[in-house]
Amino acid sequence: MATVPHARRLTATVTLAAEGRTETVTEEGPDTQRNRMETAARAAVVALGRLFDAQSLALEGAQAIELFDRSLALVGVLVSGARDSRLLVGTAEVRESMEHAAVYAVLDATNRWSVAHRPR
Numbered sequence: 001m002a003t004v005p006h007a008r009r010l011t012a013t014v015t016l017a018a019e020g021r022t023e024t025v026t027e028e029g030p031d032t033q034r035n036r037m038e039t040a041a042r043a044a045v046v047a048l049g050r051l052f053d054a055q056s057l058a059l060e061g062a063q064a065i066e067l068f069d070r071s072l073a074l075v076g077v078l079v080s081g082a083r084d085s086r087l088l089v090g091t092a093e094v095r096e097s098m099e100h101a102a103v104y105a106v107l108d109a110t111n112r113w114s115v116a117h118r119p120r
Contacts, residue, residue, distance in 0.1 A: 010036055014043035014103055016051060018114070023047040033098065037062040040099035041075050044106040052117050056080040057110070060087060062102050070094075073101035077109045088113060 010031040015024040025047040029039035041062040049057045060076035071094040079086045090109025094101040 010039050012036075012040040012043045012099060014040065014047050016044065016047040018051045021051055023050040025050070033064065034062070037064065037073060037075075037098050037102040041073075041102040041106050044103045045077055045110075048106070048110055048114065052114060054117060059106075062105070064094075064098060065091075071098075071101075073098060073105040075102060075105040075109055077106060079113060 008031050009028055011026055011028050013024060013026045015022060017023075025043045027039050027043040027046065029035045029042075038059065038061065042059045045057050045059045049055060056079055058078045058080070060078045062073060062075045065072050065074050072091050073094060074089070074091050077088045077090070079088060088109040090105040090107065090111075092101040092104035092108055
């Protein structure tokens with residue numbers, strides 16, 4: 001994942017791979033702390049949707065939280081079905097950057113979903 005600030009705008013590029021396929025997605029957003037997380041998380045959600053041919057994924061939100069004296073990224077990913085939707089929630093400790101943690105939190109949220117929906 002790479003982030004490049006542009007005059008109060010941020011570009012986040014996320015590359016994910018699964019089942020021998022790779023998807024790279026670039027998203028742009030305002031350069032604020034919250035939007036930096038959301039832009040990176042949104043790119044991860046779009047990449048997952050492409051990898052798994054799923055149009056049903058959407059980022060519900062991303063937030064920085066403090067828990068157990070640690071900084072965490074918390075994300076919500078909405079999965080829409082034919083009759084209902086489900087909120088998947090994931091977390092990741094901030095180690096490298098909040099943007100990286102947001103991507104890892106998306107992967108945490110969608111871990112079980114991706115196993116059940118992997119391409120066959």
